[in-house]
Amino acid sequence: MSQNNKILKKIGAEFLMGIFGALGTHVETKVGLGVFLLIVGLGILLSPKTQDIDYFSQCLVGVILIVMALILFIWRIKQLKKKMKILNEVILN
Numbered sequence: 001m002s003q004n005n006k007i008l009k010k011i012g013a014e015f016l017m018g019i020f021g022a023l024g025t026h027v028e029t030k031v032g033l034g035v036f037l038l039i040v041g042l043g044i045l046l047s048p049k050t051q052d053i054d055y056f057s058q059c060l061v062g063v064i065l066i067v068m069a070l071i072l073f074i075w076r077i078k079q080l081k082k083k084m085k086i087l088n089e090v091i092l093n
Contacts (some may be wrong), residue, residue, distance in 0.1 A: 003088070007080045014076070034072035041065030 014031035045062030049055050 003084050006084060007077060010080055011073075011077060024080075030072045030076045034069040034076075037065045037072070038070040041069060
Protein backbone atom coordinates (compact mmCIF):
# COMPACT_ATOMS: atom_id res chain seq x y z
CA MET A 1 0.00 0.00 0.00
CA SER A 2 1.42 3.37 -0.94
CA GLN A 3 2.29 6.03 1.59
CA ASN A 4 -0.54 8.34 0.50
CA ASN A 5 -3.13 5.58 0.92
CA LYS A 6 -1.87 4.88 4.44
CA ILE A 7 -2.06 8.56 5.32
CA LEU A 8 -5.57 8.91 3.87
CA LYS A 9 -6.70 5.79 5.74
CA LYS A 10 -5.32 7.16 9.03
CA ILE A 11 -6.88 10.61 8.48
CA GLY A 12 -10.20 8.98 7.55
CA ALA A 13 -10.20 6.94 10.75
CA GLU A 14 -9.33 10.01 12.83
CA PHE A 15 -12.02 12.01 11.00
CA LEU A 16 -14.70 9.43 11.87
CA MET A 17 -13.52 9.30 15.47
CA GLY A 18 -13.60 13.10 15.49
CA ILE A 19 -17.22 13.10 14.32
CA PHE A 20 -18.22 10.66 17.04
CA GLY A 21 -16.17 12.60 19.58
CA ALA A 22 -17.70 15.94 18.56
CA LEU A 23 -21.19 14.49 18.82
CA GLY A 24 -20.34 13.21 22.28
CA THR A 25 -18.55 16.47 23.14
CA HIS A 26 -15.27 14.61 23.61
CA VAL A 27 -12.35 15.82 21.50
CA GLU A 28 -8.89 14.25 21.83
CA THR A 29 -7.00 14.80 18.57
CA LYS A 30 -6.29 17.64 16.16
CA VAL A 31 -8.63 16.03 13.66
CA GLY A 32 -11.33 15.70 16.32
CA LEU A 33 -11.00 19.36 17.22
CA GLY A 34 -11.00 20.21 13.52
CA VAL A 35 -14.24 18.29 12.99
CA PHE A 36 -15.82 20.06 15.97
CA LEU A 37 -14.73 23.48 14.68
CA LEU A 38 -15.93 22.59 11.18
CA ILE A 39 -19.38 21.60 12.45
CA VAL A 40 -19.70 24.76 14.56
CA GLY A 41 -18.31 26.99 11.80
CA LEU A 42 -20.68 25.59 9.19
CA GLY A 43 -23.55 25.93 11.64
CA ILE A 44 -22.76 29.57 12.25
CA LEU A 45 -22.09 30.31 8.59
CA LEU A 46 -25.25 28.62 7.31
CA SER A 47 -27.59 29.75 10.07
CA PRO A 48 -30.31 32.21 9.15
CA LYS A 49 -29.71 35.93 9.46
CA THR A 50 -30.67 37.23 12.89
CA GLN A 51 -31.52 40.73 14.03
CA ASP A 52 -29.51 40.56 17.25
CA ILE A 53 -26.10 39.89 15.70
CA ASP A 54 -24.44 41.71 12.82
CA TYR A 55 -24.56 39.30 9.85
CA PHE A 56 -21.00 40.19 8.75
CA SER A 57 -19.64 39.31 12.21
CA GLN A 58 -21.57 36.05 12.16
CA CYS A 59 -20.10 35.10 8.77
CA LEU A 60 -16.62 36.19 9.86
CA VAL A 61 -16.69 33.95 12.94
CA GLY A 62 -17.94 31.02 10.84
CA VAL A 63 -15.18 31.48 8.27
CA ILE A 64 -12.50 31.81 10.96
CA LEU A 65 -13.62 28.55 12.59
CA ILE A 66 -13.62 26.73 9.24
CA VAL A 67 -10.14 28.05 8.40
CA MET A 68 -8.87 26.93 11.82
CA ALA A 69 -10.32 23.47 11.17
CA LEU A 70 -8.58 23.27 7.80
CA ILE A 71 -5.28 24.34 9.36
CA LEU A 72 -5.62 21.55 11.94
CA PHE A 73 -6.33 19.00 9.19
CA ILE A 74 -3.33 20.13 7.13
CA TRP A 75 -1.09 20.14 10.22
CA ARG A 76 -2.08 16.55 11.05
CA ILE A 77 -1.50 15.38 7.46
CA LYS A 78 1.99 16.92 7.53
CA GLN A 79 2.70 15.19 10.84
CA LEU A 80 1.64 11.83 9.42
CA LYS A 81 3.74 12.32 6.28
CA LYS A 82 6.77 13.15 8.42
CA LYS A 83 6.13 10.11 10.63
CA MET A 84 5.76 7.82 7.59
CA LYS A 85 8.98 9.20 6.10
CA ILE A 86 10.89 8.53 9.33
CA LEU A 87 9.45 5.01 9.57
CA ASN A 88 10.41 4.27 5.97
CA GLU A 89 13.97 5.50 6.60
CA VAL A 90 14.28 3.32 9.70
CA ILE A 91 12.96 0.26 7.86
CA LEU A 92 15.27 0.78 4.87
CA ASN A 93 18.36 1.29 7.06
